[in-house]
Amino acid sequence: MKEIVGEGLARRLVEWGVDTIFGLPGDGINGLMEGFRRERENLRFVLVHHEEAAAFMAAGYAKATGKLGVCAATSGPGAIHLLNGLYDAKLDHVPVLAITGMQETSVLGTYYQQEVHVDRLYQDVAAYNLMITNPQQVPGVVDLAIRTALSQRAVAHLTFPNDIQVAAMDEDPYRHVGPGSAPSSLPTWSRPPLRPAPRDLERAAEVLRAGRKVAMLVGAGARGARHEVLAVADRLAAPIVKTLPGKHVVPDDHPLTTGGLGLLGTRPSEELMEECDTLLMVGTSFPYGKYLPPDGQARVVQIDADPSLIGMRRPTEAPVAADAKAALQELLPLLEPAADRSFLAKYQRAMDSWRDDMTSLQDASRDPIAPQYLMACVDEAASDDAILTCDSGTIATWAARHWTIRGGREFYLSGNLATMAPGLPYAIAMQHAFPGRQVVAFVGDGGFAMLMAEFLTAVRHDLPVKIVINNNNSYGQILWEQIILGYPEYAVRHRQPEADFSVWARGCGAFGAKVTDPKDLPAALREAFAHDGPALVDCDVNPNEPPMPGKVKYEQAKAFTEAFLRGQPHKAGILSTVARDKFNELRP
Structure with a gap:
């Protein structure tokens, strides 16, 4: 049987180490599907119910493993459905390859059914983006697409017209006036840690040594550098503030951290940003500039493997383009132990108080159930190496504040796109990647309803994911x-x-x-988590529980009051909930 382009693509993916494709077939990729079928012993096709979920799964797989995530969809509407998940991958800087179909070349430009020029549609989302028009391009362009995705931590896209998919791999239909095929090379790629320039490190050390109130802000780029982050923070007596995507960089109960920053963050983190005179940013280009020290207050040192992300939010006095782990390892010997640890001690005391406040909101007696209590019960029932995935919305607030990173726990959500509905697809992909670990998706009723068919995907693929739904019967964050x-x-x-x-x-x-009933919650979660297959707990929670910012500003309080004066419905329920929260915080 002749080797067709679809098979050549599949073989090249396997040679690159790809073992899974998330997707949904269609007549626009029948040739590709035949290629995947011929390589089915080495390349697993995870059949989903919606292409958006396939792209989320590829993104989640890439986030959790660091490897290339791959998704496939048919031409036209199938390819369009991939876009939301692909933008999630793009904005969170993870490597994903999208493979789509295209109408055969002989009818392109004739308004043929489902003729969507996907390569044009994907111009913004994909760093490498190509329609294949000659079998001789494969495998060379496959190599280029994958290398681009891995090296730039970006989305790559290849679209294959129907006739090209089923053409013989050795077919050469054109007369050539140059090289007859796209060059290919061995499908290997490694990215050694980017070492810092010595002069950049010395400048960074000089700025940090001069600081008296030094703070660290660490993000997803510092994953894998926990030991180094803690060592530098201890040397500088610097509180560690974490971005939400970087939540599992250091344990939440560690005395050096003050937790998150921003609308979902902690009061101590926000206040120390208002006081620090030096800020060391590691592996993050934190997008919410209003929560960072104002210009002129703090000198900034920033470490990032991507030089284009340095200095985006604040003028950076000492930029260091390097891998976080490598840079911190070489920076540490250049720093002297801080003689004055009072700044750190102040915010350690503040963080102790904040943790007490958060615990007080985990009230088992509240009816309707407090979402903080739901998250606390999940936190208690889950294993110490559990992976938690989360949707966007109020649920992200409860997870940020009541899901405790300890041991080998991890945490994933749509960081920069902040889209609804990735929690369940993420969990499926991560359970596939780590079959021996507990994977829990903490999602809202709104996000779950969008892609709930994928729970059936988990059942059909025998993936024992645990789904916990924070059901407030509303779009709570928008409210x-x-x-x-x-x-x-x-x-x-x-x-x-x-x-x-x-x-x-x-x-x-x-x-x-x-x-x-809150009394039934702990037992229901324990039973679900002990179940040897997929399990779901749907918990009705108080819809009037506000996701309060760590530090309420005057303008926020003023707007809240104006909404009530203009006729806010459910105001009695909201006011009683806020009053009960405050009572719990003040209660000895």
């Missing part, structure tokens, strides 16, 4: 964003009845439990 602008909420709560997603879980042949 509070409307209020914080000073407007009464509008069109953000669903009508009754509330959904019971546990019925769907049981209908899929999996474990499903519905919880409405």
Whole structure:
């Protein structure tokens, strides 16, 4: 049987070490699917129910493993559906290869059915983006696409017209006036740690040695450098603030950290940013500039493997383009132990108080169930090496503050795109990548409903993911964003009845439990987590629980009041919830 282009593509992917493709077939990629079938012993195709989920799975796989994530979709609408997940990969800087179909070359430009020029559509999302027009381009352009994705931590895209997919790999249909084929080389790639320039390190050390109130802000780029981050922080007596994507860089209960920053962060982190005179940023280009020290307050040192991300938020006096682990290892000997540790001690005391406040909100007696209590129960029931995936919304607040990084725990969400619905697809991809680990998706009812068919994907692929739904029957984050602008909420709560997603879980042949009484919650979670297959717990929580910022500003309080004066519905429930929260915080 002749080797067709679809098979040549599949073989080249296997040679690159790819063992999984997430996707959904269609007549626009039948030739590619035949190639994947011929390589099915080496290349697993994970069949999904929606292409958006396939792209999220590829992104989640790449985030958790550091390896290339691959997704595939048919021409036209299938390729369009991939876009949201691909933008998630692009904005969070993870390597993903998207493979799509295209109408055959003889009808392109004739308004043929589903004729969408995907290579043009993907111009913004993909760093490498090409429509294959000659079998001789394969495998050379496959190599280029994969190297681009891995080296730039970016999205690459290849689209194959139908006739090219089924053409013989050795077919050479054109008369050549130059090289007859795209050059290819051995499918190997390694990225050694980017070492810092000595003069850059010395300048950074000079700035840090001069600081009296030094703070560190670490992000996802510092993953794998926990020991080095802690060592430098201890040497400088610098509190460690973590971005949300960098949550598992250091343990949440470590005395050197003050937790997150921003709307979902902690009060101590926000206040120390208002006081520090020196800021060391490691592996992050933190996008919310208003939470960083104002220009002129603090001298900035920034370490990042991508030089283009340095100095984006604040003028940087000492830029260091290098791998975080390598740079911190070489920086440490250049630093002297801080003689004055009072700045750190001040915020350690503040963090102790903050942790007490957060614990007080995990009230088991509250009815309706407090979402903080739900997250605390998940935190207690999960293993010490569990992976937690999370959707965007109020659930991200509860996870940021009540999911404790300890041991080998990890945490993933859509960091920069902040899109809804990736939590379940992430969990499926990560459970596939790490079959021996516990993987928990903490999602909202809104996000789960968008891609809930993928729970059936987990069942059909025998992936024992655990899904916990924070069900407030509303789009909670949008609700509070409307209020914080000073407007009464509008069109953000669903009508009754509330959904019971546990019925769907049981209908899929999996474990499903519905919880409405806080007394039943711990046992339901323990049973779900002990179940040897996919399991889902749908928990009704208080829809009037506000995700309060770490430090309430006057403008926020003013807008909140204006929303009530303009006719905020459910104001009695909201006010009673806020009052109960404050009472719990003040209670001895």
